[in-house]
Amino acid sequence: MAKAKKKNPGQLGLRMGLKDERLPKLFGVLLLICAVYLGVAFLSYLFTWKVDQDRVLRFSWKLLLADGPTVDNWLGRLGAFLSNFYIYYLFGLPSFGLIYLLWMLGLNRLRRQPLRLMGTLFVKVMLAILALAVLLEFAVGGWMQFPIGGGIGKYLVDHLTGVLGSFGVILLLLALVGLYLVFEARIDFNGSPRQIRTDIVDHFSERIRFRGKPSPERFDAPGTGSAFSAPSNPPLAPAAAPPPPKSAPGSLSPGDGSIFEVDGPELETDRDFEQPRGSQMKMPLDAVGDLTLVSHDPLSIGKDNLIIADGDTGIDTSLAVTEENQDHSEPYDPTLDLPSYESPHLQLLLDRESGKAEVDRAELETNKDQIIETLLNYKIEITKIRATIGPTVTLYEIVPAPGVRISRIKNLEDDIALSLAALGIRIIAPIPGRGTIGIEVPNKNPQMVGMREVLESEKFRTAKMDLPLVLGKTIKNEVLVADLAKMPHLLVAGATGQGKSVGINSIIMSLLYKKHPSQVKLVMIDPKKVELFPYAKLESHFLAFLPGQTEPITTETTKVIHILNSLCIEMDQRYDLLKKAAARNIKEYNEKFVARRLNPEKGHKFLPFIVLIIDEFADLIMTAGKEVEMPIARLAQLSRAVGIHLVIATQRPSVNIITGVIKANFPARIAYKVTAKVDSRTILDAGGADQLIGRGDMLLSNGGDVVRLQGAFIDTPEVEEVIDFIANQRGYVEPYLLPEYNTDEEMAGSSALTYADLDDMLEDAAKLIIQQQHGSTSMVQRRLKLGYNRAGRIMDQLEQLGIVGPAVGSKPREVLVYDEQELIRFIDDLRNRG
Numbered sequence: 001m002a003k004a005k006k007k008n009p010g011q012l013g014l015r016m017g018l019k020d021e022r023l024p025k026l027f028g029v030l031l032l033i034c035a036v037y038l039g040v041a042f043l044s045y046l047f048t049w050k051v052d053q054d055r056v057l058r059f060s061w062k063l064l065l066a067d068g069p070t071v072d073n074w075l076g077r078l079g080a081f082l083s084n085f086y087i088y089y090l091f092g093l094p095s096f097g098l099i100y101l102l103w104m105l106g107l108n109r110l111r112r113q114p115l116r117l118m119g120t121l122f123v124k125v126m127l128a129i130l131a132l133a134v135l136l137e138f139a140v141g142g143w144m145q146f147p148i149g150g151g152i153g154k155y156l157v158d159h160l161t162g163v164l165g166s167f168g169v170i171l172l173l174l175a176l177v178g179l180y181l182v183f184e185a186r187i188d189f190n191g192s193p194r195q196i197r198t199d200i201v202d203h204f205s206e207r208i209r210f211r212g213k214p215s216p217e218r219f220d221a222p223g224t225g226s227a228f229s230a231p232s233n234p235p236l237a238p239a240a241a242p243p244p245p246k247s248a249p250g251s252l253s254p255g256d257g258s259i260f261e262v263d264g265p266e267l268e269t270d271r272d273f274e275q276p277r278g279s280q281m282k283m284p285l286d287a288v289g290d291l292t293l294v295s296h297d298p299l300s301i302g303k304d305n306l307i308i309a310d311g312d313t314g315i316d317t318s319l320a321v322t323e324e325n326q327d328h329s330e331p332y333d334p335t336l337d338l339p340s341y342e343s344p345h346l347q348l349l350l351d352r353e354s355g356k357a358e359v360d361r362a363e364l365e366t367n368k369d370q371i372i373e374t375l376l377n378y379k380i381e382i383t384k385i386r387a388t389i390g391p392t393v394t395l396y397e398i399v400p401a402p403g404v405r406i407s408r409i410k411n412l413e414d415d416i417a418l419s420l421a422a423l424g425i426r427i428i429a430p431i432p433g434r435g436t437i438g439i440e441v442p443n444k445n446p447q448m449v450g451m452r453e454v455l456e457s458e459k460f461r462t463a464k465m466d467l468p469l470v471l472g473k474t475i476k477n478e479v480l481v482a483d484l485a486k487m488p489h490l491l492v493a494g495a496t497g498q499g500k501s502v503g504i505n506s507i508i509m510s511l512l513y514k515k516h517p518s519q520v521k522l523v524m525i526d527p528k529k530v531e532l533f534p535y536a537k538l539e540s541h542f543l544a545f546l547p548g549q550t551e552p553i554t555t556e557t558t559k560v561i562h563i564l565n566s567l568c569i570e571m572d573q574r575y576d577l578l579k580k581a582a583a584r585n586i587k588e589y590n591e592k593f594v595a596r597r598l599n600p601e602k603g604h605k606f607l608p609f610i611v612l613i614i615d616e617f618a619d620l621i622m623t624a625g626k627e628v629e630m631p632i633a634r635l636a637q638l639s640r641a642v643g644i645h646l647v648i649a650t651q652r653p654s655v656n657i658i659t660g661v662i663k664a665n666f667p668a669r670i671a672y673k674v675t676a677k678v679d680s681r682t683i684l685d686a687g688g689a690d691q692l693i694g695r696g697d698m699l700l701s702n703g704g705d706v707v708r709l710q711g712a713f714i715d716t717p718e719v720e721e722v723i724d725f726i727a728n729q730r731g732y733v734e735p736y737l738l739p740e741y742n743t744d745e746e747m748a749g750s751s752a753l754t755y756a757d758l759d760d761m762l763e764d765a766a767k768l769i770i771q772q773q774h775g776s777t778s779m780v781q782r783r784l785k786l787g788y789n790r791a792g793r794i795m796d797q798l799e800q801l802g803i804v805g806p807a808v809g810s811k812p813r814e815v816l817v818y819d820e821q822e823l824i825r826f827i828d829d830l831r832n833r834g
């Protein structure tokens with residue numbers, strides 16, 4: 001990744017001016033060397049302090065250089081002197097913290113990160129050093145010859161014991177620990193002692209693991225895998241020997257001693273949720289390089305107010321590429337726009353300890369017996385049955401005896417459900433890819449899946465995806481993480497009160513926990529005005545909206561139409577940028593930008609992903625119909641390659657809301673419980689959602705495969721905590737603004753079209769249409785190589801000029817001008833009118 005840097009020899013040495021950016025780097029290297037030197041000296045001090053102490057105590061700085069006494073310290077007299085000075089006179093063992101500080105300062109200078117980043121670290125480390133010195137001195141200082149808390153530790157302890165007494169010092173130390181846990185670790189003391197303990201352990205292990213980096217997870221490599229990284233259900237090969245059951249339920253099925261298993265093996269078969277129909281949309285995403293490799297922003301030299309990367313704030317963005325700035329060959333790092341941004345901590349969420357799903361053995365036995373019995377009543381024999389216990393549902397997978405037709409079992413769905421006397425039985429006959437039948441039976445005691453638990457999961461933390469969404473747990477209790485960027489859009493539907501809003505929150509949370517504000521922007525539309533309202537606080541971090549928009553969450557239909565059309569323009573503009581950069585998709589484009597192969601002066605900029613979230617689009621379709629449906633469809637068809645993705649939700653899953661156009665463009669769909677089978681068909685093109693049990697129980701479909709999931713639960717107060725955590729941090733000075741959009745009426749209202757208003761390509765388009773006598777937007781688009789929106793705008797202008805008639809559905813428009821001469825006269829007139 002790193003490019004070899006060309007050094008101009010003439011610029012070396014004395015000619016390095018004070019403003020030369022190599023100066024801080026040089027300083028950084030020196031600091032790192034000092035840190036290593038001190039580290040080794042301190043380490044040596046642990047072994048040589050006794051012998052050396054007498055010798056160094058007699059030292060003065062002058063004696064250091066003269067032929068003085070020999071010392072044992074591995075780093076000579078200076079090493080012995082410095083280590084003695086810091087450890088003996090100052091902070092004792094915690095002096096090692098100083099080396100850490102020196103090291104971090106060195107790295108900071110080397111990377112030319114803003115110095116102010118060091119401020120907080122300095123204060124924190126110094127406080128920790130002092131507190132530790134006191135603690136160590138107080139706890140063990142009296143018994144040790146080694147100056148464990150150093151001179152300062154000893155002085156403070158003596159002094160404090162005098163003032164407060166020993167017990168008082170203990171209380172003071174406890175108070176310090178308490179303060180740390182409240183302010184720094186943000187431990188929630190509401191939980192059980194066990195929970196608090198786990199939180200504390202988690203906090204420290206996270207600290208140690210990530211050495212205090214804000215959010216290592218956010219440095220994602222480009223996703224190369226499939227959209228979904230949940231294993232599929234375990235195959236049930238009758239011949240294969242399954243692993244030993246965890247709870248040893250033994251052989252429970254009749255006859256041949258077949259195996260009844262609880263919980264299956266950990267299978268890692270990735271499900272590919274690529275858009276099935278969109279071969280033309282499938283952009284191979286090469287795994288070249290790492291988009292957000294930790295790097296250093298050259299724009300940050302001495303500019304503490306560096307906020308916006310695309311530079312209308314007086315920041316010289318040309319630095320990114322121009323030749324004079326050779327040192328800017330380092331990769332561009334968008335996250336340095338907000339360098340101090342910290343991703344939310346997991347501690348903000350409740351630890352719901354769902355633990356392992358537990359189902360009573362008796363419950364399993366009863367269900368199994370009833371399934372076997374019911375099937376036998378209909379003369380259906382089975383050779384094997386096995387159970388996989390999920391958080392809310394248990395899957396009984398049965399292998400019918402040879403010769404039994406699967407359709408017969410499917411037909412008995414209702415009878416089996418009746419005999420098991422439970423709601424929400426779903427029969428999967430056959431389980432795709434296997435000759436088995438699945439019967440899902442709700443557990444008597446369903447387990448809640450907590451948001452924190454799934455965010456904490458290895459699968460989510462290590463997910464290398466562009467837009468990872470952690471949706472919940474599968475029947476096998478495995479966390480399912482999906483990449484919205486590959487879905488590439490998501491339709492969410494379900495009757496009211498079944499978990500949709502919680503689901504939308506968990507989708508948003510996934511992005512907030514994993515992504516930096518520079519990497520993803522959310523456009524939120526909420527006609528109900530309540531669901532997404534709390535997210536308004538994120539306006540200067542994660543939200544994108546129209547210029548002049550007062551409320552960052554859009555609620556009014558007219559504004560929604562503006563925003564959707566504005567997104568279409570953004571999409572076109574992004575396509576133009578991609579074209580200029582000869583990049584096939586946003587990933588390639590951003591890779592080039594990061595590698596500084598694109599010049600910001602030519603309009604190039606780092607493109608964040610944009611996720612449009614519409615909570616309840618039924619209201620919009622009802623009030624604005626095509627005006628909303630068409631831009632949504634247009635975006636859904638084309639926006640994937642430029643990193644715009646849609647999540648649209650509705651509680652009214654009827655055909656007039658989820659229209660054919662919408663469905664065709666949203667292959668990935670989530671269905672929560674619905675009241676009627678027909679609704680399930682509308683959403684999933686299959687039944688099943690009517691048999692769910694609610695409370696986050698859902699089916700996820702990618703246009704073929706259907707996976708049953710228990711959605712992760714997050715409560716509103718937790719959502720608000722996370723939002724506040726982000727909102728309280730410094731955000732961008734200017735929010736991310738979408739392009740302006742003026743409606744036709746506004747344009748018409750302001751004045752009739754003038755010649756200057758006309759699109760540059762309008763004349764060519766008009767000629768083409770008149771020659772062909774065919775008023776089709778797609779023809780204009782194809783023949784003149786224009787984006788859909790631009791072609792659309794040209795057609796609208798042609799309509800306003802009276803050259804073509806109004807749009808009639810998807811049919812070509814009527815052409816109202818018959819020959820080119822007429823057109824030329826027409827345009828000349830317009831030009832003369834000015």
Ligand SMILES: Nc1ncnc2c1ncn2[C@@H]1O[C@H](COP(=O)(O)OP(=O)(O)OP(=O)(O)O)[C@@H](O)[C@H]1O
Pocket residue numbers: 448449494495496497498499500501502503651695696697710711712713714
């Ligand atoms: N994943 C989940 N796990 C457990 N319980 C859940 C889950 N999701 C939702 N619930 C329960 O269901 C209730 C309703 O959920 P939610 O508000 O998300 O439904 P909704 O479909 O959005 O309703 P509405 O359409 O009225 O907004 C929640 O208050 C919660 O008690």
